[in-house]
């Protein structure tokens with residue numbers, strides 16, 4: 001009985017199916033930073049943005065349907081990347097910043113880092129040409145996860161600027177909120193469901209472990225009590241007891 005309970009607790013915290021699920025292609029939709037776009041397209045910078053390679057723009061966000069790499073769904077980890085760029089220009093070409101080749105590195109279920117190459121200048125006209133800058137980070141756990149056909153949709157991962165990103169971009173401070181990113185990961189409906197289940201059970205794992213431990217303790221003490229009682233009953237009567245008339 002104890003073994004059965006332990007097995008049930010273990011199964012509850014580790015759905016087996018999701019562990020076999022990987023993703024090799026996907027899409028992202030990302031507005032980058034709404035206030036920056038408003039500044040660029042407004043009357044101050046009087047500029048525009050263009051895209052290159054496998055990145056496109058459809059108001060109000062940049063997107064690519066050509067993410068490639070490898071991501072495990074449980075535990076959620078891996079990397080997807082695309083070759084392409086977002087180029088922002090303004091002030092008659094004085095502002096000219098290109099954010100290129102985004103790599104989405106899922107370090108753990110609660111941390112994704114977007115690494116980019118940055119070319120241009122800071123707001124103070126210091127030239128920048130940096131590759132592989134860990135630009136923004138976010139927690140996928142804070143996004144809305146859903147299944148759409150054979151796609152796992154992770155809608156709205158909130159992102160903030162890293163210290164390295166702040167230094168390279170040269171205007172906003174570290175911790176500044178950038179637009180949330182939405183990911184669509186190509187998989188199967190079963191894998192997408194399993195990933196969502198694994199995410200839910202990962203969050204409740206500590207609770208399940210505590211419940212399992214309490215159950216084991218209760219069942220264990222009942223078993224010990226029953227064994228002791230059975231032994232007492234089968235013992236021969238003591239001398240004192242047999243001396244009583």
Ligand code: HEM
Nearest residue numbers: 035036039044091094095096097121122123124125171172
């Ligand atoms: C002729 C040169 C420039 C002028 C006159 C200028 C002027 C301004 C002004 C007036 C603002 C405030 C806008 C507002 O509060 O709505 C601003 C914001 C900003 N500028 Fe420039 N700027 C120049 C060059 C640059 C360059 C080279 C960069 C490099 C990326 C840059 C990046 C920014 C950013 C990121 C903001 C904040 C936008 C936001 O999120 O609100 N600027 N600039």
